[in-house]
Amino acid sequence: MSAGTYAPKPGAAPLGRMIGAQTALETRMLLRNGEQLLLTVIIPSLLLVLFSTVDIIDTGGGKSVDFLAPGILALAVMSTAFTGQAIATGFERRYGVLKRLGASPLPRWALMTSKTLAVLVTEVFQVVLLTVIAYALGWSPHGNPLAVFPLLVLGTAAFSGLGLLMAGTLKAEATLAAANLVFLLLLVAGGVIVPMDKFPGSVRSVLDLLPISALSDGLRGVLQQGASLPWGDAGILAVWAVLGLGAAAKFFRWE
Numbered sequence: 245m246s247a248g249t250y251a252p253k254p255g256a257a258p259l260g261r262m263i264g265a266q267t268a269l270e271t272r273m274l275l276r277n278g279e280q281l282l283l284t285v286i287i288p289s290l291l292l293v294l295f296s297t298v299d300i301i302d303t304g305g306g307k308s309v310d311f312l313a314p315g316i317l318a319l320a321v322m323s324t325a326f327t328g329q330a331i332a333t334g335f336e337r338r339y340g341v342l343k344r345l346g347a348s349p350l351p352r353w354a355l356m357t358s359k360t361l362a363v364l365v366t367e368v369f370q371v372v373l374l375t376v377i378a379y380a381l382g383w384s385p386h387g388n389p390l391a392v393f394p395l396l397v398l399g400t401a402a403f404s405g406l407g408l409l410m411a412g413t414l415k416a417e418a419t420l421a422a423a424n425l426v427f428l429l430l431l432v433a434g435g436v437i438v439p440m441d442k443f444p445g446s447v448r449s450v451l452d453l454l455p456i457s458a459l460s461d462g463l464r465g466v467l468q469q470g471a472s473l474p475w476g477d478a479g480i481l482a483v484w485a486v487l488g489l490g491a492a493a494k495f496f497r498w499e
Contacts, residue, residue: 262350263358270362273332274324275369280332283427284324284370289377292316295437296381303439306468313378313385314463315436320370321396322434322456325363325403327427333359333411334419343499352498360404367400386470392463394473398481399459405488406455412496435460455484 257265274280295301296309303311336342345355375383411419432438434456440448451457462477 257349259351259354263354263361266350266355266358267361267365270358271365274328274362274366277332280328284320284328284366285373288316288320288323288370288374291319291437292374292377293381296378301438307382307384309378309381309383310385310468311439311464312437313374313383314467315460316374316378317371317396318399318434318456318459318463319431319436320374321367321399321459322403322430323427324366324370325400326407327423328407329359329363329404330407330411330423331420333408334414334416334423337411337497337499338416340499356408359408360400363400363404364397367396371396385467387466388472391466391471391473395459395462395466395478395481398478398485399455401485402455402459402481402488405485405490405492408492408496409488412492412498430454430456435464453480455481458484 274284292309292312295303295312296307299308301308333342342355350358378385407423410422414422430436433443433451434454435451436456440451440457440461443451452461458477458480462474462481465471465474465477
């Protein structure tokens with residue numbers, strides 16, 4: 245038997261190729277899911293159009309879209325990195341998908357990396373779409389766009405860690421209910437569409453520490469007020485990212 249009979253030699257693909265293939269698969273699954281599409285794209289877009297064109301909430305001086313656009317961008321990050329990922333991962337865990345993937349050559353940390361990369365790819369589409377809609381509504385952003393990038397990355401890491409923690413510790417049905425409830429609560433109380441100064445001082449001091457509040461406030465500081473990178477908000481997001489990802493790594497149950 246010649247030496248080339250079994251060429252190429254069977255075995256696992258290079259790690260980079262495995263992560264790339266899994267990221268592409270995770271991205272397609274996110275974009276093909278109608279419920280996820282509703283949550284991550286349609287709802288933020290409708291909220292941006294509705295509250296920018298109808299005088300429902302007093303957003304202070306200036307155009308409503310200038311206040312709303314940064315908050316809706318923060319909401320889009322939360323909807324994908326936290327709510328959507330928590331629900332999808334929770335049901336993958338329930339149906340044994342994660343258990344089977346855990347037995348494949350793809351390391352478990354690489355699977356989590358692929359999920360996070362898929363979230364980032366989806367967020368690029370969200371940001372582009374929401375930016376186009378906001379400009380069509382008369383948005384006039386200020387500040388350095390490069391200061392937006394670290395805020396979005398830190399926000400994604402923070403919400404991704406919390407979403408994976410929820411998906412890896414609760415039952416799928418509980419994750420579905422809890423993730424949607426948190427989404428609705430933070431939509432109202434996270435500075436997305438309602439200015440934080442509308443809340444009492446004692447309540448606001450607590451709400452300001454939430455990741456959605458830090459992301460909304462940070463993006464608004466850059467895009468509406470023209471500030472440089474808001475280190476305070478970035479610090480809050482970094483703390484949430486470390487705590488969320490650390491807890492997810494420790495307590496996540498694969499089956």
